[in-house]
Amino acid sequence: VKATVYGGPTKEYPVTILGGNDIAKIDVTPTSIAVNPGETVAVSAKITTKTGSVIALQPGEFQLQVTDGLGKVNGNTFTASDNMAVGELTVKVDTASTTVRVSVGGVEKPFYSFDIAKTLKFKAIPAVGVTGSFRFTQGEEPVFRGAGAAILAYDFSSTPDLRIAYGTFDPPLDLPGMPIGIGLWVYGDGGNGHWLRARVVDASGKEKLLNLAENVNWKGWQHVTADIPVDVKYPIKLTDIYLVADKGTTQDSGTLYFDELSLLNPATSGDIGSKKPDVLTDQKEVTAGNTAILHLGADFAVSLTNPQKNGFYSVSAKQVWDTQLPTPGYNPVMPLYELTAEKDGDSASEFPAAMQIQVNAKNAKDISKARLMQWDEQKAAWVQIPQVMDARTGLITAKTGKFGLLGLMADARPAPVFTDTADSWAKDLISTMAARKIVSGYPGGQFMPGKGVTRAEFVTLLANTLGWSTETPEIRFKDDIPLWAQGNIGAAVNKGVVKGYDDGTFKPDKVINRAEMAAIVDKSLALPNSSQPSNYKDAKQIPAWAVQSIRNTKASGVITGAGNRFRPKDIANRAEATAVMAKILEYFVLKQ
Numbered sequence: 001v002k003a004t005v006y007g008g009p010t011k012e013y014p015v016t017i018l019g020g021n022d023i024a025k026i027d028v029t030p031t032s033i034a035v036n037p038g039e040t041v042a043v044s045a046k047i048t049t050k051t052g053s054v055i056a057l058q059p060g061e062f063q064l065q066v067t068d069g070l071g072k073v074n075g076n077t078f079t080a081s082d083n084m085a086v087g088e089l090t091v092k093v094d095t096a097s098t099t100v101r102v103s104v105g106g107v108e109k110p111f112y113s114f115d116i117a118k119t120l121k122f123k124a125i126p127a128v129g130v131t132g133s134f135r136f137t138q139g140e141e142p143v144f145r146g147a148g149a150a151i152l153a154y155d156f157s158s159t160p161d162l163r164i165a166y167g168t169f170d171p172p173l174d175l176p177g178m179p180i181g182i183g184l185w186v187y188g189d190g191g192n193g194h195w196l197r198a199r200v201v202d203a204s205g206k207e208k209l210l211n212l213a214e215n216v217n218w219k220g221w222q223h224v225t226a227d228i229p230v231d232v233k234y235p236i237k238l239t240d241i242y243l244v245a246d247k248g249t250t251q252d253s254g255t256l257y258f259d260e261l262s263l264l265n266p267a268t269s270g271d272i273g274s275k276k277p278d279v280l281t282d283q284k285e286v287t288a289g290n291t292a293i294l295h296l297g298a299d300f301a302v303s304l305t306n307p308q309k310n311g312f313y314s315v316s317a318k319q320v321w322d323t324q325l326p327t328p329g330y331n332p333v334m335p336l337y338e339l340t341a342e343k344d345g346d347s348a349s350e351f352p353a354a355m356q357i358q359v360n361a362k363n364a365k366d367i368s369k370a371r372l373m374q375w376d377e378q379k380a381a382w383v384q385i386p387q388v389m390d391a392r393t394g395l396i397t398a399k400t401g402k403f404g405l406l407g408l409m410a411d412a413r414p415a416p417v418f419t420d421t422a423d424s425w426a427k428d429l430i431s432t433m434a435a436r437k438i439v440s441g442y443p444g445g446q447f448m449p450g451k452g453v454t455r456a457e458f459v460t461l462l463a464n465t466l467g468w469s470t471e472t473p474e475i476r477f478k479d480d481i482p483l484w485a486q487g488n489i490g491a492a493v494n495k496g497v498v499k500g501y502d503d504g505t506f507k508p509d510k511v512i513n514r515a516e517m518a519a520i521v522d523k524s525l526a527l528p529n530s531s532q533p534s535n536y537k538d539a540k541q542i543p544a545w546a547v548q549s550i551r552n553t554k555a556s557g558v559i560t561g562a563g564n565r566f567r568p569k570d571i572a573n574r575a576e577a578t579a580v581m582a583k584i585l586e587y588f589v590l591k592q
Contacts (some may be wrong), residue, residue: 020095024050026062028091029042030230033078034180034266040079041230043100045091065090070102076452080104084267103266106180108225112173112261113146113331115412120150123166123240129158134167135215137257143328144185144259147412156194156245163245167258172201172237181264182210183225184241185326187257188218195244196256200227203233216243216256221326225264270425277335281318288312299360300337310352315341320405325375327382330409333364339403339489354399356589357385357406361394371436372398375405382409384437388589394473399589400467411435418447425576429582438464438585439578447576456485456508458577459498460518462524463488465581466588468495475499477506497523514576515546515568518559521580522549525588530555536566543568556591558583 004010024144030045043064046056047408064073067087071080078089084105091098114136125128132154143149154165175182182198196213210226228236241258255470284292284304293307294317306313318334337359341348361370367389372380385406387398389444396408416434418441421427430447439461441447453461462468470487470496485508492498498520500506512520521527530551542550550566553559559580562568572580 009464018047018055018094020047020093022049022051023093023096026091026093026096026098028089028098028100030100032036032100032178033089034106034178035080035102035104035232036180036227036264037080037082037084037105037228039227039230043076043078043089043091045093047093047096047391061093063092065092066102069395078102084272086267086269086272091516103268105267106264107267107271108181108183108262108264110260111175111263114148114150114259114261115146118173121168121170122152123168125162125164125166126159126297130163130165131155131158131162132165141255142187142221144187144257144326145328146260146331147329147414149187149257149259150240151255151257152243153253153255154243157251157253160248160251162247164242166240166242168240169238172239173261175200175236175238175263176235177247177263177265178229179236179263179265181225181227182238183223183260183262184212184262185221185223185259186213186216187221188216189254189256189260190219191215192216192243192245192252192254193217195246196224197242197244198238199240199242200228200232200236200238202236206233207239208232208236212241221259223324256260274522277319277321278320279321281316282315283316286315290293296337299362301358302339303356303358304351305353307352311344313341313343313348313351315339315403323407325382325405327373327407327409329411329413330371330373331412333361333370333408333410335379336405336407338405341403348403350402352401354401354592356398357396357398359396359398359406359408361389361396361408364408366410367391367394369411369435370394370396371409371411372396373407373409374400374402375407377404382407383467384588386465386585388393388586393556397589416441417445419445421447421449424449424575426579430575431576433578433581439580441576447574449578450573452511452571453517453574454509454511454575455498456482456489457574458512458520459492460485460488460573461577461581462520462584463491465584466524468492478504479506479508481506481508492524495524512572513568514559514566514570514572515550517572517577517580518553518568519546519549521558522552525556525558525584525592527556527558528553534566536561536564538565541568542566556587558587 020562025048027046045062048054059076066089070085070087086103088099089102120134122134136151137149152167156163194216196216199209200208208229212224212226234351280296282294284294286292286304286306288306288310289308293303295301296317296319318338320338321335359372361367364370371384372387374385376383385398385400387396389396421430468491471490472492473490473493477500534551534554
């Protein structure tokens with residue numbers, strides 16, 4: 001090429017025309033593309049010639065092509081389609097070309113449940129003036145799923161200027177793979193008008209700020225997500241989740257809870273067009289005096305016996321493969337199961353007799369921690385229904401009188417450990433029943449197996465075992481009932497299981513004897529009257545009012561003596577009461 005300066009000299013410059021045969025390789029940035037639907041990415045390229053020269057290409061010096069359905073190209077930019085897709089972006093320079101893997105959309109999967117201990121720290125801007133804390137939850141504080149969550153407490157009341165409360169992970173959380181977004185369950189504190197964000201650091205040390213919610217304006221649990229910028233360099237680490245109050249906004253204080261951090265991972269070819277699990281369903285009609293059994297595959301069955309003269313029920317069962325409901329203390333084992341019914345054409349929430357449910361717990365990692373739970377709409381919580389498990393087969397058999405949502409759950413809470421049960425004959429039963437939250441111990445880690453059980457305690461054990469809902473007693477007693485026992489005593493009194501004394505008191509703290517225990521159990525299970533004498537050696541010591549109840553509890557196998565003695569006047573201690581609850585559970589679920 002000749003170049004002449006106006007009025008000056010002319011000089012020749014050599015020009016090499018490069019073709020595809022001269023190119024050793026093409027380097028593309030980014031080296032792979034993982035984006036959300038509709039996002040746009042700028043693509044750059046450089047070539048290395050066979051002589052070793054490296055040349056950065058300008059837009060227009062290379063062409064882009066994409067797999068059908070993946071998106072569109074315009075010059076050096078790629079814009080993803082609106083649907084999940086996987087394919088390739090081809091970069092062409094003359095006859096040379098290279099390809100870049102592209103995934104549009106992703107699959108969200110749980111990553112960190114806040115069950116595993118990490119070091120959490122609180123930081124603030126300004127460092128003086130904004131106070132708070134970042135820690136794991138304790139006791140009854142809100143948890144969305146599993147055994148734990150994190151709580152970010154903040155106080156923005158000291159200044160109207162910019163305020164930031166950081167919940168910091170130390171060290172940062174390594175986010176594996178190439179996530180294109182994160183998700184988080186957040187328990188809002190009722191609408192503070194503040195901005196919730198997260199911060200990640202990429203492989204080049206650059207910080208990227210993610211927007212989880214522009215306004216935390218909700219109360220209770222809500223799922224939020226944030227996109228990870230397309231120019232991030234992997235791998236990345238999550239350093240903080242933080243709350244921002246802009247200058248002039250509300251000066252307040254509050255708390256947010258965080259649980260189940262999830263990663264939105266790029267779609268793979270296996271995700272595209274993947275078939276969702278088939279939803280199994282069943283439906284039966286149950287006329288008065290008849291029994292029907294519904295099945296959902298081999299893992300779920302429900303048996304219903306409609307009492308005589310009780311109308312016509314149409315009952316349906318189906319699998320549920322997703323849930324947005326919180327499961328504090330538990331991790332769901334999918335699928336869940338939904339029971340619905342109509343009675344004589346109208347929607348029904350309850351069945352007139354207890355339904356027997358059978359669920360195979362083989363999909364639970366630890367069947368000893370598997371629990372069958374039912375969603376209580378009034379409490380907005382999962383409750384454990386009466387159940388027994390065959391440890392050999394993994395089959396859980398349970399009973400409930402209510403229709404609704406049922407779920408097999410893995411108990412994520414640590415099992416209670418007691419300091420004083422090692423020498424108790426009932427230590428294994430105590431551990432099992434405590435793990436199921438039917439019995440509990442005292443502060444300091446004691447169970448006190450030899451301590452006498454009071455009327456309030458025994459009624460509470462019955463309510464826990466048989467799944468009674470709390471009730472207000474129809475009778476008002478003159479003495480004070482402990483707050484923790486009021487609803488259970490109300491249920492027992494209203495069911496006719498227990499009653500007060502002639503002086504109008506209930507005497508909740510009175511320790512019961514074994515004869516009284518038998519009478520209460522007899523009424524709670526409505527045991528059939530046995531005509532066979534108990535034939536205990538100490539039968540003459542049994543009060544007349546307890547004779548039939550002790551016959552009934554012996555015949556049913558719920559309460560038996562030792563050495564052919566019943567010891568009716570001996571106190572019923574906590575170890576004995578625990579063993580009786582296990583027998584009650586077995587009888588109620590399997591034999592009644």
